[in-house]
Amino acid sequence: MIAIHNLHKQFGKLEVLKGIDLDVQKGGTTVVIGPSGSGKTTFLRCLNILETPSAGSVTIDEQTVDFSKPLSKKSIAAFRKQSAMVFQHYNLFPHMTALENVMEGPATVQKVPKAQARERAVQLLEKVGLGAKLDEYPFQLSGGQQQRVGIARALALEPKVMLFDEPTSALDPELVGEVLQVMKDLAAEGMTMIVVTHEMRFAREAANEVLFMDGGHVIERGRPDDIFTNPTEERTKQFLNLIQ
């Protein structure tokens, strides 16, 4: 479903991604871990072209973008539609209810008829356990509930791939579980996902593959049990000792 080849990103002289390769099968979940500043967020943002990579290519399903060539706005827009992102700080519209937040993308951007967008938004909010909170505004919701609205909003775009950027790291510890449960359910249903997180339990329970990044490189990759119990690279061992 996803094929990433030799992805590079520079900010001015700072080279943040130094040639990342990754394949994710349809329905696969890849968890990306690594120290702060290693390029994890930049990597995810490049996949949605929120940042434009300096070189390399990304294929999602049957669409490929090659960043060594000039890209038209149209091809960028078409490529973006294939994935949806869930952010650390939810990024909900504060003046809209939960329902309006989830309807906004389909109704405004995708021009789906309002009644249809509404029906789908209700279904998605029910799916993330918020069927009783449709008309609440973000400030009336807990962080965990806001993030579940964020996930419903991303799903409303009907993406082929979901990208999660540290979706639980802004949450109080007691609210982390409800968000991870929604993500585990999605993984079990066969959604293709790339997740930047330090939640090792999630990685163990839901990921097919764990990728350890440091300094803009993928240092080590493997099945969660292998990476966590038997890492081969010294840098991976050091990192895991710090966070586990």
Ligand code: ADP
């Ligand atoms: P991580 O998610 O692993 O913490 P990031 O991808 O956020 O890492 O950042 C990697 C490096 O890129 C950091 O040195 C950061 O300061 C730098 N960086 C990220 N975004 C920008 C930007 N828009 N402009 C300049 N430097 C950036």
